[in-house]
Amino acid sequence: xxxxxxxxxxxxxxxxxxxxxxxxxxxxxxxxxxxxxxxxxxxxxxxxxxxxxxxxxxxxxxxxxxxxxxxxxxxxxxxxxxxxxxxxxxxxxxxxxxxxxxxxxxxxxxxxxxxxxxxxxxxxxxxxxxxxxxxxxxxxxxxxxxxxxxxxxxxxxxxxxxxxxxxxxxxxxxxxxxxxxxxxxxxxxxxxxxxxxxxxxxxxxxxxxxxxxxxxxxxxxxxxxxxxxxxxxxxxxxxxxxxxxxxxxxxxxxxxxxxxxxxxxxxxxxxxxxxxxxxxxxxxxxxxxxxxxxxxxxxxxxxxxxxxxxxxxxxxxxxxxxxxxxxxxxxx
Amino acid sequence: xxxxxxxxxxxxxxxxxxxxxxxxxxxxxxxxxxxxxxxxxxxxxxxxxxxxxxxxxxxxxxxxxxxxxxxxxxxxxxxxxxxxxxxxxxxxxxxxxxxxxxxxxxxxxxxxxxxxxxxxxxxxxxxxxxxxxxxxxxxxxxxxxxxxxxxxxxxxxxxxxxxxxxxxxxxxxxxxxxxxxxxxxxxxxxxxxxxxxxxxxxxxxxxxxxxxxxxxxxxxxxxxxxxxxxxxxxxxxxxxxxxxxxxxxxxxxxxxxxxxxxxxxxxxxxxxxxxxxxxxxxxxxxxxxxxxxxxxxxxxxxxxxxxxxxxxxxxxxxxxxxxxxxxxxxxxxxxxxxx
Ligand SMILES: Nc1ncnc2c1ncn2[C@@H]1O[C@H](COP(=O)(O)OP(=O)(O)OP(=O)(O)O)[C@@H](O)[C@H]1O
Ligand SMILES: Nc1ncnc2c1ncn2[C@@H]1O[C@H](COP(=O)(O)OP(=O)(O)O)[C@@H](O)[C@H]1O
Ligand code: SF4
Ligand code: SF4
Ligand SMILES: [Mg+2]
Ligand SMILES: [Mg+2]
Numbered sequence: 016x017x018x019x020x021x022x023x024x025x026x027x028x029x030x031x032x033x034x035x036x037x038x039x040x041x042x043x044x045x046x047x048x049x050x051x052x053x054x055x056x057x058x059x060x061x062x063x064x065x066x067x068x069x070x071x072x073x074x075x076x077x078x079x080x081x082x083x084x085x086x087x088x089x090x091x092x093x094x095x096x097x098x099x100x101x102x103x104x105x106x107x108x109x110x111x112x113x114x115x116x117x118x119x120x121x122x123x124x125x126x127x128x129x130x131x132x133x134x135x136x137x138x139x140x141x142x143x144x145x146x147x148x149x150x151x152x153x154x155x156x157x158x159x160x161x162x163x164x165x166x167x168x169x170x171x172x173x174x175x176x177x178x179x180x181x182x183x184x185x186x187x188x189x190x191x192x193x194x195x196x197x198x199x200x201x202x203x204x205x206x207x208x209x210x211x212x213x214x215x216x217x218x219x220x221x222x223x224x225x226x227x228x229x230x231x232x233x234x235x236x237x238x239x240x241x242x243x244x245x246x247x248x249x250x251x252x253x254x255x256x257x258x259x260x261x262x263x264x265x266x267x268x269x270x271x272x273x274x275x276x277x278x279x280x281x282x283x284x285x286x287x288x289x290x291x292x293x294x295x296x297x298x299x300x301x302x303x304x305x306x307x308x309x310x311x312x313x314x315x316x317x318x319x320x321x322x323x324x325x326x327x328x329x330x331x332x333x334x335x336x337x338x339x340x341x342x343x344x345x346x347x
Numbered sequence: 348x349x350x351x352x353x354x355x356x357x358x359x360x361x362x363x364x365x366x367x368x369x370x371x372x373x374x375x376x377x378x379x380x381x382x383x384x385x386x387x388x389x390x391x392x393x394x395x396x397x398x399x400x401x402x403x404x405x406x407x408x409x410x411x412x413x414x415x416x417x418x419x420x421x422x423x424x425x426x427x428x429x430x431x432x433x434x435x436x437x438x439x440x441x442x443x444x445x446x447x448x449x450x451x452x453x454x455x456x457x458x459x460x461x462x463x464x465x466x467x468x469x470x471x472x473x474x475x476x477x478x479x480x481x482x483x484x485x486x487x488x489x490x491x492x493x494x495x496x497x498x499x500x501x502x503x504x505x506x507x508x509x510x511x512x513x514x515x516x517x518x519x520x521x522x523x524x525x526x527x528x529x530x531x532x533x534x535x536x537x538x539x540x541x542x543x544x545x546x547x548x549x550x551x552x553x554x555x556x557x558x559x560x561x562x563x564x565x566x567x568x569x570x571x572x573x574x575x576x577x578x579x580x581x582x583x584x585x586x587x588x589x590x591x592x593x594x595x596x597x598x599x600x601x602x603x604x605x606x607x608x609x610x611x612x613x614x615x616x617x618x619x620x621x622x623x624x625x626x627x628x629x630x631x632x633x634x635x636x637x638x639x640x641x642x643x644x645x646x647x648x649x650x651x652x653x654x655x656x657x658x659x660x661x662x663x664x665x666x667x668x669x670x671x672x673x674x675x676x677x678x679x680x681x682x683x684x685x686x
Contacts, residue, residue: 063534063535063536063537064534172622174622175622202389202390202561203389203561203563203602203605203606204389204601204602204605204618204619205389205618205619205622206605207605207606207616207617207618207619208618208619208620210616210618211615211616211618214615229534229535231535232606232607232608233607235607236607236616269536270535270536272539273535273536273538273539274535274564275538275539275542275562275564275565275567275568276564276567276608277563277564277566277567277591277603277606277608277682278567278591278608278682278683279567279587279588279591280588280683281567281683282564282567282568287539287543289536289539289540289543290536290539290540291540293504293505293506293507293537294534
């Protein structure tokens, strides 16, 4: 791949999001996560249920206030104190698409009003006719048609509702879209329609995506780079090809080997790494490396010391003592 | 050889406010002893309704078997009385459902729930049943089964609950286990554990499995034979290799082509346009015609018959008629690159 000068759109530094849990407990949903997103790319975020993917996305877009850490967008701090108008500006640049196309659309609003919500908030249409025309155009952009404008969400299938969600996000002409499991609730044949649409729109409009999902094959397909999360941490991040060809982190290796592939001969011959046990609770996560309770390579040092987030190879980040000479020495 | 289970031209309908939903429209299937058959297809295609019909668990009043037979060891379950079914359910044929939480009773210990079936179907004493429950928990890989047998479902994780559900289903050594999306609610690393467990148990117990899923990866992993459902009908059946490497039906092609493959970098997925048919007004001809890129005039008017491709492989598509033009599956539907 040619080395292109890449411009950072979003920088996330040491982001933490804790939730109160029971008496005095804290749930560390996202704990010290750092990554950049470049302009025009798709960064995928994968990991198992509860590992903090949605919380990361929601904190970036400020649906949650961060417990600690920094998010900057085009060099400007998103989470610092902001005036209303500044916040509004950010809200226009960043949009979110949600997992559940059934729950995320207000059932009492027409498709037109749902899509035009952002247009109204940001005063993007001067006349009613202008507003209508924008909605019609958006409907056509996402593969629906203007006759759909006056209908209600329940009259649409899952895939169509997700298209409405995309049209709503596009209405304010954003640069950056966080898509939280936008296809998980859809059938395979419909998933491909929505993914193709998202990729086309990215090409046409130069959009940047944070694409959250647990389906690794779909994430690989759509993403330029992929980050893998486990129990509130990002454990590995690199280009999607490298991640799938040479995963470094033992969790990534197990995750990849656990996915059944639609090829029976391959399935019959494949060696699987089967992880034992379940993901521990984020309320009292294991000391040191959070994956150590399930890691087939765990060493003594793994319980004592939290692995550093380091660039093991150019552009390939990993948090594991196996790739840290000093830690391995310390262990022996 | 006589089949263990045979569905013959099964029709199931629901009476709803809007009218009759023809959820299953002439399904014929067979299952041999000890084999694993996967039923795949998108949501609403009739997979769950088919299996609920076999168990005779269709919602009373609104759901009914309209036509066809369900032969199990020489008996037609479609005509069985509720009393007869009670002897079969959980003992001869058992079923596990998608959501492990809803299929367990939250107010009863795990042990009691496993023992229930044993006491009912096998006349075991309390202590015998308890011992067998502990053994079953061990079999499905629950650590410290002697202690955990007295715990409640909420004390178990999602993966462990699904193991318990499997233990309950296998308690009476059923001849058929119907697993409806058994891993869909689970994470991939837990799914790998459960698939491994199911394969292992099948080797040990010889139970035949009907696996219902929409995940072709899971099918490739576990199934020996596959039935592809669409719009309430089976559009293609064959061995797992026939379905993945020599698929004949355009819907099967579409399914295979719309999945991203981990080992390929094609940039566009071949999506199937449109949406599945409305089973209140199912199309007269081929159920896939409205979305099929190869649809011909005959497809709209006449239902294609299941045609033999090999002794184990059938597809219901007019393209298999000798008068039809020769069509090759799209590149994106080819599994395994060089094959
Ligand atoms: N509003 C909240 N209050 C308390 N705890 C929360 C809240 N939102 C999320 N959590 C907890 O934070 C952790 C991370 O949750 P998050 O929703 O980010 O997971 P996820 O990776 O998106 O999982 P999934 O794949 O299931 O969507 C979980 O333990 C979850 O229970
Ligand atoms: N209780 C019910 N009442 C009315 N329609 C139903 C009922 N259960 C299922 N159906 C309909 O039957 C069809 C097949 O459903 P189902 O077998 O559940 O699909 P799947 O292949 O996803 O398991 C669908 O059109 C569904 O809406
Ligand atoms: S740091 Fe240790 S426990 Fe963690 S992934 Fe690496 S080897 Fe395993
Ligand atoms: S019968 Fe016709 S419409 Fe149906 S799948 Fe075959 S070619 Fe397509
Ligand atoms: Mg989530
Ligand atoms: Mg179902």
